[in-house]
Amino acid sequence: MFLTSNWPADHPMQLRWKHYYENRGIKFFSLHVNWNIYYADRKRKLKEFVSLVSFLLRNGIFFIHANDLASGMAAVFLKKYTFIRFVYDAHEIFSHEIPAASEEPFYRQQKAEAEKAILTAADLVIVPNAQRIQFFQQFHRNLDKVLYSLIENKSLAGYNKTVSSSFVEQLQDGRYRLFYGGSFWYGRKQEEFPVLGKALQAEQIDFVLSGGRNEYLDAMLKEEALTYVGNIPPEQYCSFIEHIHIGLAWYFPTTVNDELCAPLKIFDYLANGKPVLAARLPYLVELSERYPGIITLFEAGNWHDCFEKAKDVTKHYTLIRQQLAAISPDVFTWESQYRAIDQDFLKAGINLCAE
Numbered sequence: 001m002f003l004t005s006n007w008p009a010d011h012p013m014q015l016r017w018k019h020y021y022e023n024r025g026i027k028f029f030s031l032h033v034n035w036n037i038y039y040a041d042r043k044r045k046l047k048e049f050v051s052l053v054s055f056l057l058r059n060g061i062f063f064i065h066a067n068d069l070a071s072g073m074a075a076v077f078l079k080k081y082t083f084i085r086f087v088y089d090a091h092e093i094f095s096h097e098i099p100a101a102s103e104e105p106f107y108r109q110q111k112a113e114a115e116k117a118i119l120t121a122a123d124l125v126i127v128p129n130a131q132r133i134q135f136f137q138q139f140h141r142n143l144d145k146v147l148y149s150l151i152e153n154k155s156l157a158g159y160n161k162t163v164s165s166s167f168v169e170q171l172q173d174g175r176y177r178l179f180y181g182g183s184f185w186y187g188r189k190q191e192e193f194p195v196l197g198k199a200l201q202a203e204q205i206d207f208v209l210s211g212g213r214n215e216y217l218d219a220m221l222k223e224e225a226l227t228y229v230g231n232i233p234p235e236q237y238c239s240f241i242e243h244i245h246i247g248l249a250w251y252f253p254t255t256v257n258d259e260l261c262a263p264l265k266i267f268d269y270l271a272n273g274k275p276v277l278a279a280r281l282p283y284l285v286e287l288s289e290r291y292p293g294i295i296t297l298f299e300a301g302n303w304h305d306c307f308e309k310a311k312d313v314t315k316h317y318t319l320i321r322q323q324l325a326a327i328s329p330d331v332f333t334w335e336s337q338y339r340a341i342d343q344d345f346l347k348a349g350i351n352l353c354a355e
Contacts, residue, residue, distance in 0.1 A: 015234055017065060021336070039219055065087050085123050088122035096256035115140065119143055120143065129152070132262075151340065151344075153267065154337060171229070178244075180250055184212070184214060187254045189303075205312055234325075247268070264284050274324075279298060279299075291327065
């Protein structure tokens with residue numbers, strides 16, 4: 001049996017793990033653990049703990065897949081006092097995130113302590129790149145004995161529905177399309193998008209955006225230099241990529257978590273035969289060296305450098321596509337990781353078929 005928590009059901013990583021476990025014939029549960037429980041008093045924590053144990057016993061669950069501080073700390077307590085074993089998906093670095101305006105300084109220290117407790121107690125820590133392993137071992141001392149599973153967050157090829165025509169019909173024919181799909185937040189220098197879009201328009205390149213609407217995005221869309229197609233559902237994402245030419249991985253790191261990120265969508269672009277224009281961050285530099293020619297880097301947050309590199313990609317587009325076509329798309333898929341995941345679970349002493 002399998003239990004995960006906190007991510008929305010349609011979160012890209014949730015979908016990937018759901019696909020993996022169901023492919024292995026393992027029943028999939030989703031349980032929400034409230035963030036506030038981490039700061040709750042002893043009585044409240046005890047109540048939540050009893051509720052969790054009751055849920056696990058009723059459903060015969062003996063294994064937890066945790067993915068954040070709330071679910072991770074719940075797993076730590078459950079492992080200490082019950083029969084539970086757990087895997088921690090270190091897709092985020094919480095010890096170095098930007099604190100909320102109302103958050104007291106000592107909460108950051110608490111988060112660091114919680115993160116270390118989770119990493120130490122987990123039977124297996126899953127990470128998307130080697131840079132995160134190095135960070136955890138340097139920041140959280142004495143973690144050399146922790147068993148890490150280096151699993152890249154690759155394209156989920158087995159979860160691909162035809163994209164709705166409402167997203168595609170907004171695209172113009174006869175022009176290259178640079179596509180950014182993701183979230184829009186202050187501090188990431190995405191306010192440069194309208195300027196970038198205008199420069200691209202002059203070169204017959206459309207700048208296409210997708211993602212959830214908010215005030216930050218709405219302010220950008222007042223300019224006519226951007227084509228916003230709507231918030232494409234995850235299961236239609238790969239199908240939409242067939243209609244674009246270049247995938248943009250725009251990242252401007254404001255935290256360690258940002259700097260050491262492993263963007264999921266890069267593999268979606270590559271698996272679907274589209275070259276990538278990516279910010280120069282440690283893991284993306286590594287990928288560009290591993291797959292030379294098909295990932296072009298620009299200085300993070302620099303719209304002008306991004307613009308110049310976009311022109312270079314369109315100039316050599318046919319050659320880049322040929323280089324990409326010479327690589328099997330299977331190497332970019334999440335499914336290609338399954339055997340490695342199986343072996344890492346066994347190394348951790350977890351036989352999923354028996355759980």
